[in-house]
Amino acid sequence: xxxxxxxxxxxxxxxxxxxxxxxxxxxxxxxxxxxxxxxxxxxxxxxxxxxxxxxxxxxxxxxxxxxxxxxxxxxxxxxxxxxxxxxxxxxxxxxxxxxxxxxxxxxxxxxxxxxxxxxxxxxxxxxxxxxxxxxxxxxxxxxxxxxxxxxxxxxxxxxxxxxxxxxxxxxxxxxxxxxxxxxxxxxxxxxxxxxxxxxxxxxxxxxxxxxxxxxxxxxxxxxxxxxxxxxxxxxxxxxxxxxxxxxxxxxxxxxxxxxxxxxxxxxxxxxxxxxxxxxxxxxxxxxxxxxxxxxxxx
Amino acid sequence: xxxxxxxxxxxxxxxxxxxxxxxxxxxxxxxxxxxxxxxxxxxxxxxxxxxxxxxxxxxxxxxxxxxxxxxxxxxxxxxxxxxxxxxxxxxxxxxxxxxxxxxxxxxxxxxxxxxxxxxxxxxxxxxxxxxxxxxxx
Amino acid sequence: xxxxxxxxxxxxxxxxxxxxxxxxxxxxxxxxxxxxxxxxxxxxxxxxxxxxxxxxxxxxxxxxxxxxxxxxxxxxxxxxxxxxxxxxxxxxxxxxxxxxxxxxxxxxxxxxxxxxxxxxxxxxxxxxxxxxxxxxxxxxxxxxxxxxxxxxxxxxxxxxxxxxxxxxxxxxxxxxxxxxxxxxxxxxxxxxxxxxxxxxxxxxxxxxxxxxxxxxxxxxxxxxxxxxxxxxxxxxxxxxxxxxxxxxxxxxxxxxxxxxxxxxxxxxxxxxxxxxxxxxxxxxxxxxxxxxxxxxxxxxxxxxxxxxxxxxxxxxxxxxxxxxxxxxxxxxxxxxxxxxxxxxxxxxxxxxxxxxxxxxxxxxxxxxxxxxxxxxxxxxxxxxxxxxxxxxxxxxxxxxxxxxxxxxxxxxxxxxxxxxxxxxxxxxxxxxxxxxxxxxxxxxxxxxxxxxxxxxxxxxxxxxxxxxxxxxxxxxxxxxxxxxxxxxxxxxxxxxxxxxxxxxxxxxxxxxxxxxxxxxxxxxxxxxxxxxxxxxxxxxxxxxxxxxxxxxxxxxxxxxxxx
Numbered sequence: 001x002x003x004x005x006x007x008x009x010x011x012x013x014x015x016x017x018x019x020x021x022x023x024x025x026x027x028x029x030x031x032x033x034x035x036x037x038x039x040x041x042x043x044x045x046x047x048x049x050x051x052x053x054x055x056x057x058x059x060x061x062x063x064x065x066x067x068x069x070x071x072x073x074x075x076x077x078x079x080x081x082x083x084x085x086x087x088x089x090x091x092x093x094x095x096x097x098x099x100x101x102x103x104x105x106x107x108x109x110x111x112x113x114x115x116x117x118x119x120x121x122x123x124x125x126x127x128x129x130x131x132x133x134x135x136x137x138x139x140x141x142x143x144x145x146x147x148x149x150x151x152x153x154x155x156x157x158x159x160x161x162x163x164x165x166x167x168x169x170x171x172x173x174x175x176x177x178x179x180x181x182x183x184x185x186x187x188x189x190x191x192x193x194x195x196x197x198x199x200x201x202x203x204x205x206x207x208x209x210x211x212x213x214x215x216x217x218x219x220x221x222x223x224x225x226x227x228x229x230x231x232x233x234x235x236x237x238x239x240x241x242x243x244x245x246x247x248x249x250x251x252x253x254x255x256x257x258x259x260x261x262x263x264x265x266x267x268x269x270x271x272x273x274x275x276x277x278x279x280x281x282x283x284x285x286x287x288x289x290x291x292x293x294x295x296x297x298x
Numbered sequence: 299x300x301x302x303x304x305x306x307x308x309x310x311x312x313x314x315x316x317x318x319x320x321x322x323x324x325x326x327x328x329x330x331x332x333x334x335x336x337x338x339x340x341x342x343x344x345x346x347x348x349x350x351x352x353x354x355x356x357x358x359x360x361x362x363x364x365x366x367x368x369x370x371x372x373x374x375x376x377x378x379x380x381x382x383x384x385x386x387x388x389x390x391x392x393x394x395x396x397x398x399x400x401x402x403x404x405x406x407x408x409x410x411x412x413x414x415x416x417x418x419x420x421x422x423x424x425x426x427x428x429x430x431x432x433x434x435x
Numbered sequence: 436x437x438x439x440x441x442x443x444x445x446x447x448x449x450x451x452x453x454x455x456x457x458x459x460x461x462x463x464x465x466x467x468x469x470x471x472x473x474x475x476x477x478x479x480x481x482x483x484x485x486x487x488x489x490x491x492x493x494x495x496x497x498x499x500x501x502x503x504x505x506x507x508x509x510x511x512x513x514x515x516x517x518x519x520x521x522x523x524x525x526x527x528x529x530x531x532x533x534x535x536x537x538x539x540x541x542x543x544x545x546x547x548x549x550x551x552x553x554x555x556x557x558x559x560x561x562x563x564x565x566x567x568x569x570x571x572x573x574x575x576x577x578x579x580x581x582x583x584x585x586x587x588x589x590x591x592x593x594x595x596x597x598x599x600x601x602x603x604x605x606x607x608x609x610x611x612x613x614x615x616x617x618x619x620x621x622x623x624x625x626x627x628x629x630x631x632x633x634x635x636x637x638x639x640x641x642x643x644x645x646x647x648x649x650x651x652x653x654x655x656x657x658x659x660x661x662x663x664x665x666x667x668x669x670x671x672x673x674x675x676x677x678x679x680x681x682x683x684x685x686x687x688x689x690x691x692x693x694x695x696x697x698x699x700x701x702x703x704x705x706x707x708x709x710x711x712x713x714x715x716x717x718x719x720x721x722x723x724x725x726x727x728x729x730x731x732x733x734x735x736x737x738x739x740x741x742x743x744x745x746x747x748x749x750x751x752x753x754x755x756x757x758x759x760x761x762x763x764x765x766x767x768x769x770x771x772x773x774x775x776x777x778x779x780x781x782x783x784x785x786x787x788x789x790x791x792x793x794x795x796x797x798x799x800x801x802x803x804x805x806x807x808x809x810x811x812x813x814x815x816x817x818x819x820x821x822x823x824x825x826x827x828x829x830x831x832x833x834x835x836x837x838x839x840x841x842x843x844x845x846x847x848x849x850x851x852x853x854x855x856x857x858x859x860x861x862x863x864x865x866x867x868x869x870x871x872x873x874x875x876x877x878x879x880x881x882x883x884x885x886x887x888x889x890x891x892x893x894x895x896x897x898x899x900x901x902x903x904x905x906x907x908x909x910x911x912x913x914x915x916x917x918x919x920x921x922x923x924x925x926x927x928x929x930x931x932x933x934x935x936x937x938x939x940x941x942x943x944x945x946x947x948x949x950x951x952x953x954x955x956x957x958x959x960x961x962x963x964x965x966x967x968x969x970x971x972x973x974x975x976x977x978x979x980x981x982x983x984x985x986x987x988x989x990x991x992x993x994x995x996x997x998x
Contacts, residue, residue, distance in 0.1 A: 032347055051782055055997050069997040077784035087779040089700065095687065102689045103696030104783050170345050178338040178348040195305040196346045216310040224308065275403065279308035 002029040004151055004183045005050055010059035012045065019045045020207045022059070027183055027200075029150075034198030034215070035187040036286055042207040043187040044084070047155050050185065051081060063151070077105065080149035082140050084156035090129030094122055097143055105147035113146035120168060134165035141169055145176055152176065152184045158193065166190070173197065195282045203289055210289050215282070222280035222288075223263055227252045227272040239266035244288040255280055255288035299328065299335060303344050311346050315354035316361075323363055323374060324385040334364055334372040693785060697793035698800075776869075776995050787992040788934045791869060795862065795985065802858035810850055851957070855950075855979055862981050869992045908970050915974040918983050925986035934989040947982045954980070 005027040012020040020042050027033045035043045048054040049061050052068025052075060061068060068075040092100065094117065102108045117124055120138040123131070128139055137157070144152065154173070158166040170193060176182055177197070188194050194201060194215075201218060203211040211218070227237060232249040241258035252272075256263055260277060267274045280288070301318045303311055322328040334340075337355060341348035355372060358364045365375040401411050690696040780790065926940045954976050 031349070052997055053778070053781055072997070073784045073786050075784075076782060079782070081782045083778060083782075085778070087777070089777075089779060092700075095685065099687045099689060100696055100700060103691075103699075104693055104785070167345065171342055174341050174345055174348065175338070178341055192305045196303070196311065196344075199347060199349050216312065219308045219310050222308070275399075279310075281306060281308040283305070284308065 003027060004029050004064060005033075005185065006060075006062045007046070007049065008060045008062075010046075010049060010056040010061060012049070012054060012056050018207055020049070020056070023204075023207070023209055024059075025202060025209065025212065027185060029183055030181050031199040032177060032184040032186060032197050034194035034201045035185065035204055036189065036191060036194055036201060036282075037204035038290060039189070041204045043204050044155055045207070046204065047153055047185065047187055050153060051076070051079065078150050080144035080147070080152040082137075082144045082152075082154045082157050084159055086133070086136055086140075088128050088136060088140055088143070091127060093127050094124030094139060097128065097139065098124070098146070101143050101147065107149075108147045110146075112148070113142055116142040116146060116172070119172075134161050137161055137165060138168065141172060145172065148179075150181060150183060152182065154184065154186045154188075156187055156189070158188065158190060166193070170197070191283050191286055201282070203286065205290065211285070218285060219279050219282065222255060222257055222285050223260060223277060224253070224255050224280040224284050224288075225263065225277040226275050227254060227267055227270070228275055229272045237270050237272065239270060241266065243285075244291060255284055299340075301340075301344060303346060312350045312354040312357065315344075315351065316357045319354070319358055320361075320363055320385050321389060324389060328374050330374050330376045332374045333370075334374065336371060693789055694793050694796070697785075697790065698797055701793060701797040776992065781996050786934065787989040787996065788929075791985075791988040791992055794869065795988070798862055799858060802854065806854040855954075858981075862984055869988045869995065911974040911978070912970075915978055918978065922983040922986050925983060925990060929986055929990055932990065932993065934993065940986070943985055944982070947980055950980050951977045 003026045005025065007023055007025040010020055010023045011018075023042075023046060025033070025046070035046065037043050045054065049056060050063055050068065052061075052063075052070075052072050055069045063075050064078060066075050088097065098108075098110070098113050098117075102110070116122075120135070120142065122135060122139055122142065128136060131139065141157070152173075157169050157173075161169070173184065173186075174197070177184055184197075186194065186197060198215050200213065201211070201215045202209050213221075222243070227247075229250045229252075236245060237252055237254075238245075239256070241256045241262055243255040243257055245252050245254040247253050256266075263277070264274055299319075299322065301315060303314055305311075309317075319328070319334075334355070335343070337348050337351045341351045344351070355364065359366060359372075362375055364372050366372050398411070406414075690699065776790075922944075926935075926944075929935050930937060930940065955973060958972060958976060
């Protein structure tokens with residue numbers, strides 16, 4: 001498959017603060033990449049590199065085979081971007097926004113834009129600054145999708161929005177993905193959203209990619225279980241494949257990576273019984289990797 | 299066709315779709331020849347990635363539950379019905395497995411479990427009988 | 436009279452200080468600007484000591500914030516100091532206020548604060564009082580007498596009501612506080628004027644209050660709108676949708692090019708900038724001259740001085756309404772700490788050249804509009820006040836005639852130069868925006884401070900010292916040289932980055948060269964040779980035409996956008 005976005009060993013620092021450290025990502029055509037991570041972990045910084053708003057200190061960024069910072073015009077013409085912050089010019093009215101976007105994108109589809117506006121119940125006559133936050137987000141989505149960009153970059157599209165707006169946005173995104181060849185990068189800390197939409201997931205932590213794989217593979221590879229000891233064990237059990245563990249005394253809850261057989265062997269070695277064993281949800285994986293056990297081997 | 303997707307446990311979404319469709323077939327709520335919704339429609343309905351739905355359909359097709367007709371979409375296959383009994387047994391075995399592991403955890407013997415099963419069954423048949431309900435042991 | 440006009444700059448500074456203390460960021464910015472105007476007045480007062488025409492010209496240049504203008508201003512300072520034997524014009528303008536700036540500077544800020552508060556209540560009661568006088572005017576004189584006094588009353592009541600409207604509506608949101616600040620400014624502005632009416636002639640009285648009434652109407656409109664709708668406007672989604680269904684969404688013709696789109700979206704912002712700059716021009720120098728020459732208006736100095744003074748004063752009153760209207764809802768972007776390019780624009784498929792080209796075209800367009808506005812007002816005033824005019828409001832006290840062809844040329848050049856200066860000011864505002872560096876925009880404050888120090892030093896220095904004079908020649912030529920070198924380097928860099936083509940560079944340079952040649956020709960044709968040294972005036976004038984800025988802009992926009 002064609003890779004649309006490729007980041008190779010991208011490192012970027014702001015002053016003395018290292019924002020991205022050796023980040024490598026590849027997004028294939030027609031797939032959805034979910035970027036998850038805590039606030040300030042570097043998700044937005046990665047997206048800004050994709051958009052060419054930031055230049056890497058070392059490493060290369062390639063979008064549609066071009067450097068977005070050096071050739072912003074052909075790259076940005078193919079990207080639909082919805083940002084977390086409200087960046088739409090508030091003085092414009094809805095129909096003026098449509099006209100404005102039309103001037104920049106020859107592929108603008110007015111019928112589709114009108115259809116989206118109708119579906120979202122957008123008041124095209126109202127100034128964008130007078131709309132509610134949810135309506136503004138919908139207007140932003142309309143502006144980002146109506147020219148049918150091959151790559152869609154969504155930076156926290158639903159943060160701070162009510163469930164109805166979130167559902168609206170998600171279903172429009174689903175419909176967009178369903179069209180052939182659309183590629184989406186979705187950054188979010190609503191894990192349920194990522195879980196539903198993403199093909200691949202990258203977990204960003206302190207400016208590094210802590211985990212990057214297909215979502216289904218991740219779920220199958222990771223096991224959450226409870227270890228039960230006969231007697232209370234006050235030292236934290238550590239075993240091969242362990243990602244994170246919490247608990248005390250006789251019962252410990254662990255997230256581990258690897259096959260169930262490996263887990264059972266390791267538990268036997270430690271003299272513990274494995275109960276409640278099942279594949280981990282994205283939520284558990286996210287929390288597990290965000291707060292790993294000290295000294296745990298990965 | 300009503301499917302319910304949850305993201306609370308670690309079961310991949312495509313597997314949830316596969317299992318639920320199999321369950322619907324096994325329980326007779328989907329009968330051979332019924333048309334499956336198109337991938338796009340189901341994806342929008344469930345708000346999940348269409349690629350995931352496509353994968354589920356592929357799995358279902360491989361296991362023979364559904365079949366693709368060249369022009370007219372995806373249908374529950376005729377060959378699906380012989381599978382039904384086996385599938386029913388499989389679904390029930392799964393539930394029994396989890397029941398057994400929990401019961402063993404709590405220290406019940408197999409006889410006690412069977413006994414309990416009978417009593418619960420009796421309660422479900424005649425729920426108005428209060429004596430059975432009040433005596434859990 | 437003196438006691439009324441004396442505290443004026445300190446009042447402005449006090450408003451600035453109040454804003455800094457009590458208001459939010461926007462309020463602080465606006466109040467800071469107001470304070471800055473106060474500072475400018477001090478500077479203007481100092482600079483006018485060197486001669487009325489040259490001083491007014493100098494103030495004009497200072498208000499354009501341009502380095503080149505400031506350099507020329509310094510040059511004039513030095514020239515005036517060196518050629519101290521020009522007493523006739525100095526006498527005319529100094530009048531009786533040579534120790535005036537010192538007095539203003541020593542006036543405590545607290546005093547100004549007190550006066551501002553006083554003005555508020557004075558104006559409040561004044562409204563009522565003057566309505567009563569309107570009735571008295573009708574009884575005592577005739578209908579026109581009542582009309583005039585009524586105008587004054589209405590004007591004051593508008594001010595009062597609009598202030599109250601703002602106070603009584605929810606005082607919150609980004610608009611109201613700076614707006615309140617502007618209204619305070621309007622009050623402090625009006626305060627001294629109100630106290631002066633009693634001592635002035637009937638026609639002056641009319642002019643002043645027609646101007647003030649005009650000025651108050653937009654304020655009142657804003658005030659009432661704010662009171663009615665509140666700020667920020669709260670609109671229920673459902674209501675908005677219903678309203679939207681009722682209103683027809685116009686089908687607009689799509690733009691043909693990206694440049695057209697950008698020009699359309701910038702037009703509004705630039706319209707505000709134009710109002711701001713024009714208003715700022717007129718506002719500052721009309722008030723400066725009003726303050727300085729109030730007592731001597733029409734009695735001292737040469738006729739040209741008087742024409743200039745009165746024109747500035749009157750234009751100021753007319754345009755002041757625009758200024759107040761323009762600056763009230765607008766955030767003064769120049770002082771924003773984070774000046775990175777708007778992310779919405781930055782993520783559109785545009786090159787740096789596209790954006791800067793549209794910005795420059797837009798600024799040229801709005802520069803032209805502001806200039807036309809100024810010139811038209813000036814001519815309108817002149818025709819009203821010409822001795823032959825049927826509206827000769829003040830005929831007799833006015834000697835308005837050009838004595839020689841040279842003066843006509845001089846006026847024409849000044850008018851043309853005004854256009855250059857306005858555009859220059861607009862592009863300087865843009866430079867801060869394009870480069871993403873507020874410091875560049877703020878640098879004019881620093882240069883102002885430098886010039887203030889320079890002025891005070893020069894004022895007290897030995898007037899026959901020749902060293903600074905020579906030094907400034909060198910500095911000006913060096914500045915011109917570095918400008919050309921910078922332009923060359925930037926152009927080459929821009930070509931290698933693919934931001935512009937060789938043809939565009941040559942075209943730009945050609946236009947610049949043509950403008951320089953025209954300007955120098957005009958200078959040679961009309962400037963009195965004894966006043967300016969050609970060795971200084973030539974580079975000084977060329978410096979005011981932007982060249983390096985045009986080449987640097989796309990590069991710095993690239994830096995700003997792709998950090």
